Amino acid sequence: RKTWKIDDYNSDLRSKMNISENDLIFLQATRIADRKAIELAIKVIGKLKTEKVKLEGKIYNGKIFSKENRIHFLMPGLIEADSKYRNFLDSYAKKKDVEIIWCNKLMDTFRSEKKGEKIYSLWDFYAVSDFITYPSIVEGWGNQFLEGIFAKKPILIFEYPVYVTDIHPYNFKTISLGKEYRKMSYTNGQKYARVDSKVTEKAVKEIIEILKDGNKYRKITEENFEIGKKYFSYEALGKDLKAILNRIKMEE
Numbered sequence: 001r002k003t004w005k006i007d008d009y010n011s012d013l014r015s016k017m018n019i020s021e022n023d024l025i026f027l028q029a030t031r032i033a034d035r036k037a038i039e040l041a042i043k044v045i046g047k048l049k050t051e052k053v054k055l056e057g058k059i060y061n062g063k064i065f066s067k068e069n070r071i072h073f074l075m076p077g078l079i080e081a082d083s084k085y086r087n088f089l090d091s092y093a094k095k096k097d098v099e100i101i102w103c104n105k106l107m108d109t110f111r112s113e114k115k116g117e118k119i120y121s122l123w124d125f126y127a128v129s130d131f132i133t134y135p136s137i138v139e140g141w142g143n144q145f146l147e148g149i150f151a152k153k154p155i156l157i158f159e160y161p162v163y164v165t166d167i168h169p170y171n172f173k174t175i176s177l178g179k180e181y182r183k184m185s186y187t188n189g190q191k192y193a194r195v196d197s198k199v200t201e202k203a204v205k206e207i208i209e210i211l212k213d214g215n216k217y218r219k220i221t222e223e224n225f226e227i228g229k230k231y232f233s234y235e236a237l238g239k240d241l242k243a244i245l246n247r248i249k250m251e252e
């Protein structure tokens with residue numbers, strides 16, 4: 001399968017969302033639900049914006065990030081949560097000075113056209129993004145995690161229980177928000193997740209280091225890709241299935 005890259009089709013996606021080529025994009029590729037704890041990512045991006053000056057100058061891709069450039073947070077996923085959580089995310093993002101772009105109307109399963117409007121796939125959003133956020137506190141496994149690895153993007157992650165037991169042992173390089181959180185009450189009664197401020201600060205420091213160092217960015221993403229290819233690719237699945245079938249035949 002071809003990796004997800006900028007091509008003739010998605011090369012205009014940034015401009016469709018009024019995003020400059022030198023702006024930075026953080027992508028929340030999951031569906032929108034409270035168990036995704038998207039507020040954890042908002043807090044990190046908000047803290048990153050307060051230290052935006054450290055990003056100025058050449059960044060990992062050779063582009064120049066200036067004080068005029070912006071940091072965006074894309075939300076193309078299906079909204080499963082009720083309006084209460086959606087409203088909370090909007091108000092929390094405003095409080096943290098984070099620019100959310102709700103762009104689900106631009107995305108579908110496949111590239112297509114609707115009512116004369118160009119529609120993009122989720123893979124196109126991965127291609128134009130710089131960093132992936134995956135702060136879920138509960139997941140069955142972690143499809144979006146593997147998608148981020150395949151897209152060769154660095155990933156901010158909360159170490160939810162299944163990640164700790166089933167994924168962490170493979171030694172992927174991630175920016176971690178740890179595995180402990182607290183549930184707090186917001187003014188409208190919405191419960192939201194929080195991690196220690198020191199954890200957030202450490203994550204922001206690591207994100208800046210990666211975004212400012214092209215070699216580090218590529219090393220992390222390439223090594224993660226190779227780990228994913230070795231253990232979670234279709235080829236790896238084929239080998240596992242073949243071994244299982246051979247074992248069954250031997251037991252017959």
